[in-house]
Amino acid sequence: MHAFSYQHGELYCENVALTNIAQEVGTPVYVYSKETILGHFLRLKEALAPLNAEVAFAVKSCSNIAILNLMAQHGAGFDIVSGGELFRVSKAGGDTAKCTYAGVGKTPAEIRYALEQGIYCFNVESIAELEAINAIAGAMGVKAPVAVRVNPNVEAGTHKYITTGKSENKFGVDFELILDIYRMAAKDLPHLHLKGLQMHIGSQLTQVTPFLEAVKKVAPLAAQLKEEFGIEFFSIGGGVGIVYKESLESGESKWWNDDCEQLTIDTYAKAVVPVLEPLGLHIIVEPGRLIVGNAGTLLTTCLYEKIGKAKTFKIIDAGMNDLIRPALYEGHHQIIPVKEFPADSKVQADIVGPICESGDFLAQNREVADVKAGDLLAVLSAGAYGFSMSSNYNSRPMSAEVLVDGDTWSLIRKRQTWNDLIEGESIPQ
Ligand SMILES: *Cc1c(COP(=O)(O)O)cnc(C)c1O
Numbered sequence: 150m151h152a153f154s155y156q157h158g159e160l161y162c163e164n165v166a167l168t169n170i171a172q173e174v175g176t177p178v179y180v181y182s183k184e185t186i187l188g189h190f191l192r193l194k195e196a197l198a199p200l201n202a203e204v205a206f207a208v209k210s211c212s213n214i215a216i217l218n219l220m221a222q223h224g225a226g227f228d229i230v231s232g233g234e235l236f237r238v239s240k241a242g243g244d245t246a247k248c249t250y251a252g253v254g255k256t257p258a259e260i261r262y263a264l265e266q267g268i269y270c271f272n273v274e275s276i277a278e279l280e281a282i283n284a285i286a287g288a289m290g291v292k293a294p295v296a297v298r299v300n301p302n303v304e305a306g307t308h309k310y311i312t313t314g315k316s317e318n319k320f321g322v323d324f325e326l327i328l329d330i331y332r333m334a335a336k337d338l339p340h341l342h343l344k345g346l347q348m349h350i351g352s353q354l355t356q357v358t359p360f361l362e363a364v365k366k367v368a369p370l371a372a373q374l375k376e377e378f379g380i381e382f383f384s385i386g387g388g389v390g391i392v393y394k395e396s397l398e399s400g401e402s403k404w405w406n407d408d409c410e411q412l413t414i415d416t417y418a419k420a421v422v423p424v425l426e427p428l429g430l431h432i433i434v435e436p437g438r439l440i441v442g443n444a445g446t447l448l449t450t451c452l453y454e455k456i457g458k459a460k461t462f463k464i465i466d467a468g469m470n471d472l473i474r475p476a477l478y479e480g481h482h483q484i485i486p487v488k489e490f491p492a493d494s495k496v497q498a499d500i501v502g503p504i505c506e507s508g509d510f511l512a513q514n515r516e517v518a519d520v521k522a523g524d525l526l527a528v529l530s531a532g533a534y535g536f537s538m539s540s541n542y543n544s545r546p547m548s549a550e551v552l553v554d555g556d557t558w559s560l561i562r563k564r565q566t567w568n569d570l571i572e573g574e575s576i577p578q
Contacts, residue, residue, distance in 0.1 A: 152154045152185040152553070153529065163182055163184055163554070164555055164556035165556060166249050167487050168488075170553075174549045176450045177447055178448045178548055178550070178564070179532075180558075181216065181444050181445045181448055182444045185444035186219060186440060186442060189440045189443075190206075192414050193439065193440075197418050197434065199422050199426055201432075202427060202500065203431065205435045206220045206226070206437065206440055207435050207437030208227050208230070209398075209442070209534075209535055210437025210532075211441040211532055211535070212234060213360055213536070213562055214240055215241075215561035216552070217237060217242075218241040218242050219552075220313075225243075227248045228387065229248050229250050229268075229349040232259035232262045232263065235248060235262065235268065236262075237304065239266065245267055245415055248266070248269055249269055249271075249272055249296075249433065249435070250263050252274065253319055253566035255278065255281075257281065258324070260282055264285065264286060268294070270294040270345055271293060271295045271296070272298045273295050274297075274322065276320075279297070279334055280338065282291055282341065282416040283334075286340035292338060292384045293324045294342045294344040295343060296344055296347045296382070296384065297322055297331065297347070298349070299327050299347070299348045300313075300316060300322060300324060303315070303506045304359060305551060306358075307352060308479065310478055311353055312351040313349055313352075314348065314349070321348065324366070324367070324370070331343055335378055345381060345430075346374055346384070348386050349385075349388060349435060355412050360420060364424045365424055368383075368428060371383040371428055375430060381431050382433055383425070384429045384432070384433035384434070384435060385437040386434070386435050387435040388436075388438075391439060391443050392443070393480070393482060393483065396519060433551060443529070443532065444532040445536075447548075448525060448526070448527055448531050449465045449526050449527075450465065450523065451521060454520075454521060461497065461499070463499070463500045463501070465502060465513065466502075467548070469474060469533075470539055471539050472511060473538050475511050476509065476510070482511060482528045482530055482531060483529040484511060484527070485518065485526070486515075486520050486524060486526055495516045497515065497516055498515065499513045500512040500515065502512055504542060504545075536548065541565075544567075546565030548564060550562035
């Protein structure tokens with residue numbers, strides 16, 4: 150099932166016409182479907198039921214406190230990558246004791262804050278970081294729960310910027326070194342509690358093979374660490390991809406990522422569960438994109454059409470500061486009109502934003518509805534790494550965010566104002 154569909158020639162999110170939201174809130178605006186978010190979360194939980202796995206939502210994919218609160222209400226844990234994300238989880242009513250904290254560059258202040266908040270575990274990315282956490286925990290008179298992030302050196306088959314499990318990536322510690330590091334830590338770092346093992350090989354994976362390869366490679370190591378050090382959990386990270394292309398036009402009612410033949414929630418679970426179950430460890434998964442990716446749409450208005458010598462441009466009021474995935478990752482987003490167009494009224498065009506950069510496009514050389522100034526467009530599958538990666542570049546206020554629930558909707562983030570843009574700035578006297 151999916152929550153964005155045409156009803157009476159108009160695009161709806163659940164039972165709310167997107168035109169109504171655009172009229173009241175303006176554009177650009179991110180619109181999320183509660184039903185889709187929860188549907189993906191619960192379906193993943195169910196598929197992993199034999200493991201009684203913890204689903205720790207990757208906060209960086211979509212970090213609005215309303216979304217985090219929704220996840221918290223349904224028992225999710227959280228995968229965080231900064232002190233700021235931990236702060237968000239606590240403000241959202243999330244359980245900080247269910248937070249796992251990854252990232253290669255945790256600062257002393259962040260480590261202290263995480264210890265104070267009693268997080269579940271630090272996922273540590275280097276020996277130097279282990280030593281730093283040990284020292285800080287010692288000074289605070291506590292034991293810090295740690296897991297080392299293992300880099301299994303497998304090919305994820307995704308964009309190079311979101312591949313994280315190869316030896317040349319900055320993430321994790323080489324597979325071959327892990328055992329020695331746990332032995333060193335057990336001997337020399339008394340303020341650490343060796344609690345688990347973690348990995349995360351990349352994002353937007355569309356095949357099950359890399360997951361299976363990584364899990365098979367690392368499971369024996371997890372078993373050995375359990376035996377030697379009594380670790381209690383193994384986190385296999387996130388990374389399950391979603392379908393970005395032409396999912397709506399299929400017209401069929403199915404789960405968004407079920408169109409992805411190679412990798413659905415079920416094929417993922419069927420592959421990893423048999424390898425993980427015999428370990429007898431607490432299993433954690435850290436999905437971000439899978440939960441929210443297809444649950445969010447960026448609504449934007451066409452401002453101008455410009456017909457040049459080489460190309461036609463549809464200039465819209467959302468830019469790369471609102472959604473950077475096309476510019477950064479060559480990300481594809483399906484872009485459809487909010488008022489349904491006849492199928493034969495398409496033109497080839499670039500859909501570009503107002504930012505002064507040639508990389509500021511949301512689609513290039515695309516067959517799109519021949520929208521004109523004032524028409525609304527929906528940029529689909531923008532829920533993950535959409536708003537959370539937005540910026541104020543070109544001094545553009547960040548967009549609003551809306552959460553739809555059945556036939557009602559709530560503003561979950563106000564559009565920034567120009568005053569917000571200069572907040573905190575000052576001119577020297
Ligand atoms: C980003 C990230 C995730 C989530 O990745 P998705 O592709 O959104 O599922 C999970 N774990 C870690 C450590 C991450 O950095």
